[in-house]
Amino acid sequence: MSVLVVCPGKDPENWVKALKNQHPGMNVYVYPEEHDTEEVEFAITWNHPRGLFKNYPNLKVIASMGAGVDHILSDAALPDNVEVTKIVDDTLTEDMGDFVLSQVMNHIRGLHHYVKNQQKKQWEKFQYKRPQNTKVGIMGLGVLGNAVADKLHKNFFKVYGWSRTEKNCDNVTSFHGKDQLQEFLENSEILVCLLPLTDDTCDILNADLFDMLPEGAYIINVARGEHLVEHDLMKMIDNGHLSGASLDVFREEPLPDEHPFWDHPRINITPHIASLTKPESVVAQIAENYDRMKEDEPLKNKVEMEKGY
Known part of the structure; x- marks a missing residue:
C-alpha cells in the first residue's frame, strides 16, 4: 500500500518530508517518478494531469492539498469509485x-x-x-x-x-x-x-x-x-x-x-496568495484519513460529489 503525491509545478519535498514525519514508514511516491501503479491506494494532489488517476486500479482516496477540490472534480476521467477529501485548516x-x-x-x-x-x-x-x-x-x-x-x-x-x-x-x-x-x-x-x-x-x-x-x-x-x-x-x-x-x-x-x-x-x-497551505499544518488530517481508509472507516472532510464541495 502506497501514497502518491502529484503536484506539477510545486516542490513536493516538503510534503513528502511532512508525511513521513507524521507517519513513519509510509511509502510515498512522487509523480512522475517510476512506481507500481497497482500499489497506490491513496493520492495527494494539486492540479494533477487530466486522466492520470484512471491508471491506478486500486486507488481509493484522492486528497486535495488545499480547501478547493474543483481541480480534482473537473477531471472527466476521474474513477467512479474513489472518494475525494479536502483540507479544513x-x-x-x-x-x-x-x-x-x-x-x-x-x-x-x-x-x-x-x-x-x-x-x-x-x-x-x-x-x-x-x-x-x-x-x-x-x-x-x-x-x-x-x-x-x-x-x-x-x-x-x-x-x-x-x-x-x-x-x-x-x-x-x-x-x-x-x-x-x-x-x-x-x-x-x-x-x-x-x-x-x-x-x-x-x-x-x-x-x-x-x-x-x-x-x-x-x-x-x-x-x-x-x-x-x-x-x-x-x-x-x-x-x-x-x-x-x-x-x-x-x-x-x-x-x-x-x-x-x-x-x-x-x-x-495578487498571485493566488490569500491563504497558502502549509504541509506541516495539514498532514495530520491527511495521515488520519490514510489510516481511516486502511481500517475502512468514514473519512473526514469528505467531498459530496453531487454538490461539488
Whole structure:
C-alpha cells in the first residue's frame, strides 16, 4: 500500500518530508517518478494531469492539498469509485480572513491610490469610508465564508451573506437561493466571492450580477478565476458602475504577461496568495484519513460529489 503525491509545478519535498514525519514508514511516491501503479491506494494532489488517476486500479482516496477540490472534480476521467477529501485548516481559515480584511480596508481607505500617486510623485488626498458605514456582501457561507464574515463583523463592518441553501450565521444578515440574490446584491457595496466552483457558480460574476450591485461597488475574488467573466468586469469598471476589483485568482495562472488586467488602473492583482497551505499544518488530517481508509472507516472532510464541495 502506497501514497502518491502529484503536484506539477510545486516542490513536493516538503510534503513528502511532512508525511513521513507524521507517519513513519509510509511509502510515498512522487509523480512522475517510476512506481507500481497497482500499489497506490491513496493520492495527494494539486492540479494533477487530466486522466492520470484512471491508471491506478486500486486507488481509493484522492486528497486535495488545499480547501478547493474543483481541480480534482473537473477531471472527466476521474474513477467512479474513489472518494475525494479536502483540507479544513484553522491556519488557512485565519489567513483568508486576514487577507480579505486587508483588501477591504485597502479599498475603503483608498491606499492603492496613494501607491500609484507615489510613483507619479503626486500629492493628493482622497476621502475614505469607515467600517461602520460600509456594507460587505459575502457569496459563499462555508468554513471560509463564515470566518471572513466573523473577521469583518469584529472590525465593525455591516456583513451580509448569500449561499445556495439557507445558512444561519452569527452576526450576518443571510440570504439564500436565486430568489434572494438580488436583495443580497443590493446591500453589497463590497462583494467578496468565496463560492465553491461548480457548474452553477461558473461565470456567476458577470454583467447581469454586477448590474444588481450598487453603483460604485467593489469586487474581491478569492475563490476561483472561473467564477469571473473577465470582459464583463472590465466593461463595468470602465463604464463607472464598478469602482474596481481586487483579484487573487485567475482563469490562467500565472496570469499571462499580455493580459489586460496587469495594466488596468483599478484592478489590484495578487498571485493566488490569500491563504497558502502549509504541509506541516495539514498532514495530520491527511495521515488520519490514510489510516481511516486502511481500517475502512468514514473519512473526514469528505467531498459530496453531487454538490461539488
